[in-house]
Amino acid sequence: MISMGLKTPMIEVSKVSKQYKGTDFYSLKEVSLSIQKGEVYGLLGPNGAGKTTLISILCGLISQSAGNIAIAGNNFKQDTRTIQKMIGVVPQEYALYPKLTARENLLYFGSMFGLSKSTLQAEITMHLDELGLLHFADKRISTFSGGMKRRINLIAGILHQPELLFLDEPTVGVDVQSKQAITAKLNALNASGTTILYTSHHLREAQDFCTRVGIIDGGVIVVEDTPKKLIETTEDARNLEDVFIARTGKELRDYA
Amino acid sequence: MLVRDLGGLIILFVMPIVLVVTITLIQDSTFKSVSGSTIDILLVDLDKGKLSEEIYKNFEETPFLNPISTAEGELITEAQASYMVASGTYQLAVIIPEGLSRDLNTQITKNIADILEEFEGNAIQDTTTATVVPEIASKVSAKEVTIYFDPITQETFRSAVIATVDKLIASIETKTVYQAFEKEMGTSRSMESFSQGHFVQYKQINPSLSGEAIIPNSVQHNVPAWTLFAIFFMVLPLALNIVHEKGQGTFIRLQTTPVHYLTIIGGKAVVFLGVSIVQFTMILLFGMYLFPFLGLPFLVIGDALGVLYVVAIASGLASIGLAILLGTLLSTAEQAAPFCAVLVVVLAAIGGVWVPVFVMPKGMQMIAKISPMNWGLEAFYDCFLRKGDFFSILPEISLLLLFFISTVTIAMLYHEKKKKV
Numbered sequence: 001m002i003s004m005g006l007k008t009p010m011i012e013v014s015k016v017s018k019q020y021k022g023t024d025f026y027s028l029k030e031v032s033l034s035i036q037k038g039e040v041y042g043l044l045g046p047n048g049a050g051k052t053t054l055i056s057i058l059c060g061l062i063s064q065s066a067g068n069i070a071i072a073g074n075n076f077k078q079d080t081r082t083i084q085k086m087i088g089v090v091p092q093e094y095a096l097y098p099k100l101t102a103r104e105n106l107l108y109f110g111s112m113f114g115l116s117k118s119t120l121q122a123e124i125t126m127h128l129d130e131l132g133l134l135h136f137a138d139k140r141i142s143t144f145s146g147g148m149k150r151r152i153n154l155i156a157g158i159l160h161q162p163e164l165l166f167l168d169e170p171t172v173g174v175d176v177q178s179k180q181a182i183t184a185k186l187n188a189l190n191a192s193g194t195t196i197l198y199t200s201h202h203l204r205e206a207q208d209f210c211t212r213v214g215i216i217d218g219g220v221i222v223v224e225d226t227p228k229k230l231i232e233t234t235e236d237a238r239n240l241e242d243v244f245i246a247r248t249g250k251e252l253r254d255y256a
Numbered sequence: 257m258l259v260r261d262l263g264g265l266i267i268l269f270v271m272p273i274v275l276v277v278t279i280t281l282i283q284d285s286t287f288k289s290v291s292g293s294t295i296d297i298l299l300v301d302l303d304k305g306k307l308s309e310e311i312y313k314n315f316e317e318t319p320f321l322n323p324i325s326t327a328e329g330e331l332i333t334e335a336q337a338s339y340m341v342a343s344g345t346y347q348l349a350v351i352i353p354e355g356l357s358r359d360l361n362t363q364i365t366k367n368i369a370d371i372l373e374e375f376e377g378n379a380i381q382d383t384t385t386a387t388v389v390p391e392i393a394s395k396v397s398a399k400e401v402t403i404y405f406d407p408i409t410q411e412t413f414r415s416a417v418i419a420t421v422d423k424l425i426a427s428i429e430t431k432t433v434y435q436a437f438e439k440e441m442g443t444s445r446s447m448e449s450f451s452q453g454h455f456v457q458y459k460q461i462n463p464s465l466s467g468e469a470i471i472p473n474s475v476q477h478n479v480p481a482w483t484l485f486a487i488f489f490m491v492l493p494l495a496l497n498i499v500h501e502k503g504q505g506t507f508i509r510l511q512t513t514p515v516h517y518l519t520i521i522g523g524k525a526v527v528f529l530g531v532s533i534v535q536f537t538m539i540l541l542f543g544m545y546l547f548p549f550l551g552l553p554f555l556v557i558g559d560a561l562g563v564l565y566v567v568a569i570a571s572g573l574a575s576i577g578l579a580i581l582l583g584t585l586l587s588t589a590e591q592a593a594p595f596c597a598v599l600v601v602v603l604a605a606i607g608g609v610w611v612p613v614f615v616m617p618k619g620m621q622m623i624a625k626i627s628p629m630n631w632g633l634e635a636f637y638d639c640f641l642r643k644g645d646f647f648s649i650l651p652e653i654s655l656l657l658l659f660f661i662s663t664v665t666i667a668m669l670y671h672e673k674k675k676k677v
Contacts (some may be wrong), residue, residue: 018511020677021676021677059508059512060511060512061508061511061512061675062676062677063675063676084512084513084514085514088513089508089509089512091505091508092505093504093511094504094505095504095505095506095509096504096506097504097506098507099261100260109509109510112510112514112515113513113514153505156507
């Protein structure tokens with residue numbers, strides 16, 4: 001893993017709040033966090049805790065109600081295009097066109113970052129090969145299994161070699177083999193310098209994968225540290241799941 | 257992606273042609289109703305006189321009327337005629353009342369006698385007329401020709417039929433008057449000076465902006481109207497495409513790329529504009545080369561091809577702008593599909609695709625004036641029927657382009673506003 005504590009944070013969130021219009025509560029309440037370059041930061045929390053809201057703000061999909069955000073020192077209001085060139089997003093949904101082939105999808109999304117066709121073709125071939133999908137490059141996405149779609153979904157987010165990658169539950173609903181292939185790919189990316197912000201409900205996976213985790217609940221980050229320290233400092237905790245329950249409680253989180 | 261979507265391709269390319277061909281074929285019969293296809297008329301002759309014979313003969317000689325007075329070898333009664341019209345077997349029946357010939361003759365004879373009497377200042381003392389006429393006149397009353405109409409027939413059809421029957425009877429009446437005069441005056445020589453033909457003739461001219469003579473027909477009327485409808489129907493697939501994309505993760509991914517939303521939407525607009533141009537070209541080619549094989553007049557384009565494409569592009573852009581706006585505003589495909597389909601039909605109705613704007617109520621005419629489909633239709637009519645040039649379509653084209661810019665701008669503003677939810 002990459003060493004931490006570098007001077008310029010990749011993500012700097014300062015007292016960010018978000019209240020959606022028409023609601024009388026805050027989805028995020030003065031959230032502050034700092035993620036260093038090269039970190040794999042796991043944002044964990046129960047449903048409706050504010051994970052997706054925070055990631056959406058960090059990706060520039062929605063704006064915050066208050067507070068400041070800087071991505072590698074850049075501000076979304078002034079440097080939108082600079083930030084968008086730096087980031088890669090892997091949404092939880094299969095963000096792919098089902099009637100296009102894997103290669104066509106990747107060519108299309110890759111072209112959005114201004115990559116030349118030859119560079120793109122080379123990148124696509126390499127990533128497909130690494131994730132065991134090269135034989136299916138010219139098959140339509142609609143014929144793919146869930147695990148195959150997840151892997152293509154990941155490739156579409158990393159073709160332009162982003163400095164910062166947002167992953168929203170990248171392994172949800174996939175088999176063990178696909179999960180291992182995705183995790184190995186993400187570790188390789190991180191090793192090459194990509195900072196990763198990751199959300200998941202797979203706490204075992206997060207424990208192994210993340211250099212640091214933040215547990216968010218009710219729009220507030222209740223605790224953040226390395227998985228190891230969190231387990232050590234939580235009474236009777238043997239793993240991250242125990243920490244999670246200890247910090248967020250057993251109460252069901254149903255929202256409508 | 258569109259190339260892989262067989263259903264989408266059928267909707268975009270086959271359906272418009274089917275629509276234009278079907279509507280043109282149907283409308284063609286209405287255009288030809290005066291000179292082409294024939295209408296069956298049940299004729300019940302209760303008069304059995306010279307006048308009814310003359311009416312029957314005239315109906316027979318009228319090219320678009322086919323009088324029928326018998327069924328299975330028997331004369332049709334009024335009750336039978338009424339039943340056959342009510343059941344929809346025939347669309348109309350004309351009942352010639354009993355004694356029409358006799359009473360018309362009597363009435364005419366009386367009128368002539370009165371005129372002659374007045375004219376000669378009682379100089380002619382014809383005992384027959386003097387004694388008989390007052391007696392008969394008291395027995396003559398106004399006659400009523402009854403016409404039964406199938407309830408499904410429209411008012412315009414009824415008016416046309418009544419006008420035709422009225423004209424026939426008036427013509428027979430005039431002829432009878434001439435004959436009565438002839439008889440009263442005891443000579444046929446003077447009648448030679450009366451012309452049997454119509455003194456007033458009608459000449460139809462279809463003026464055009466270029467001065468060229470234009471013969472309007474079903475094809476020249478329907479191709480522009482329904483082509484425009486097809487161009488605007490593109491609102492449905494494009495708006496649905498945008499709504500679907502919002503529902504898929506692809507939209508999120510695209511929004512996080514360093515490409516402006518306008519560029520993403522612009523890409524879609526270019527593809528769909530290309531589709532609308534191909535669609536338009538196919539309809540023109542069908543009209544020019546295949547319509548004659550279907551028994552339709554061929555589509556006359558003349559030297560308007562360039563301006564036609566300008567109208568098609570402007571209309572296509574207006575429809576794309578509307579689709580982008582609706583696709584941005586609406587959230588689900590369940591909302592978008594019926595809403596867009598109904599909206600296009602409503603816009604077509606308001607724009608004059610189905611019913612000409614000039615026959616609409618004043619209020620609707622005002623609404624039509626601010627309808628993009630009406631601007632497109634007027635521009636197409638300028639090209640197809642009025643032989644207008646680029647300058648004659650400029651106002652409509654400007655409005656269509658302004659509509660495109662406005663709708664896309666509103667969509668962009670709404671999209672930005674949604675980020676601040």
